[in-house]
Amino acid sequence: MSLVVYMAAFLFALAALLLRRPRTTPPTPLTVPTRVAVFLGALCFFCSAPATLAEVNDVTGIPNVGAPLTYSVISAYSCSLIILLIHWRGGPDAQIRRMVGMAAAVYGTLIVAIIVLFSLADAETERLSDLDTYYANTPYMREMIILYLMGHLASTIVLSAVCLKWARDEVTGLLRVGLWLILVGLLLDVLGFELTKVTAVVARWFGYNLDVLSTSVAPPAASFGALICSSGFVLPRLASATAAERQSLSNYRALQPLWFAVKSVATAPKAEPTWWHLWWQLPSSRLYRLEANIRDALLQLTAHFNYRVGETTYAAAVERGESEETARTVSEEAMIIDGIRRASGVGDGPADPPDKFRITIDLVDLASAVNRAGETSPEQVRTQ
Helix, strand or coil: HHHHHHHHHHEEEEEEEECCCCCCCCCCHHHHHHHHHHHHHHHHHHHHHHHHHHHHHHHHCCCCCHHHHHHHHHHHHHHHHHHHHHHCCCHHHHHHHHHHHHHHHHHHHHHHHHHHHHHHCCCCCCCCCHHHHHCEEEEEEEEHHHHHHHHHHHHHHHHHHHHHHHCCCCCCHHHHHHHHHHHHHHHHHHHHHHHHHHHHHHHHHCCCHHHHHHHHHHHHHHHHHHHHHHHHHHHHHHHHHHHHHHHHHHHHHHHHHHHHHHHCCCCCCCCCCCCHHHCCCCHHHHHHHHHHHHHHHHHHHHCEEEHHHHHHHHHHHHHHCCCCCHHHHHHHHHHHHHHHHHHHHCCCHHHHECCCCCCCCCCHHHHHHHHHHHCCHHHHCCCC
């Protein structure tokens, strides 16, 4: 049983790592809530594994202390899903803060109550897999078990109602797919975890033994349902992140001709990272490094520029009827391409660099212009 639960925890932790925000991407209101929810999901499974419970009990010297720890994490996970849903829905900042504060206050109180009830209970016999049913009739333990089950059920009902409304009326595309995955996961959670746990506990109240529902049915159902539910939260964000990384990879490839043109003629080009430094990096990280190297190389080439080339190109563009923005772009392209040519030894005339130079042109557009100008052939670039 511990192996299955640890595998679920590992998959959650892996999802949290995959959701890390590239350093070039600005944070969004969903960044922190998404990662916190996925991390707490992983922590739920890790804490609930019998091997973890036994270790926690041994280390603390308190029998069954792993139970309130696990129930508290489950309650925190339920709260995090509601908070994530609040951020996902959006709205005025004041309203979001108020709703998040209410959810945190309710589940914070629930966690405190779980801890207090456990401290008042008499639970000296260690139970690693059937604690809910074994202590179903024990004062304070009984209330603690009911409390965490009701808290988890409440979050499930709220999530189900809101997700069902959105999935039917308000969203489309991957967000809608994500909502239906959440609903499927919640259904598995209600039927496979909540219903079986409650049934087994209530059976104990009336003198029956249905512990198998709690010990053998509920854990795998909860694992499977939580994985599906969390995938619904992750899918829209992961899809958008994948699209962004795909665009970064496209830009990275588009900038290769420009880097090839400037790296050999710059006065002090930065050393390129070796393949074993790059294979594990996301395309956005590679793009960030490449853009920085290109900009450094272009600034080093300023001494080879001739500002008159830019002025002449700008005047010609304006005369053709181009807008001022387009004229500035083509003039900057012309000056940079002329500077690269002169630095490589194939350009004519002396350099006359501008007093001040700032790169304003989009590097992908510049790479395309350099490529059209034929600056990427090895014979031209490598001639010193």
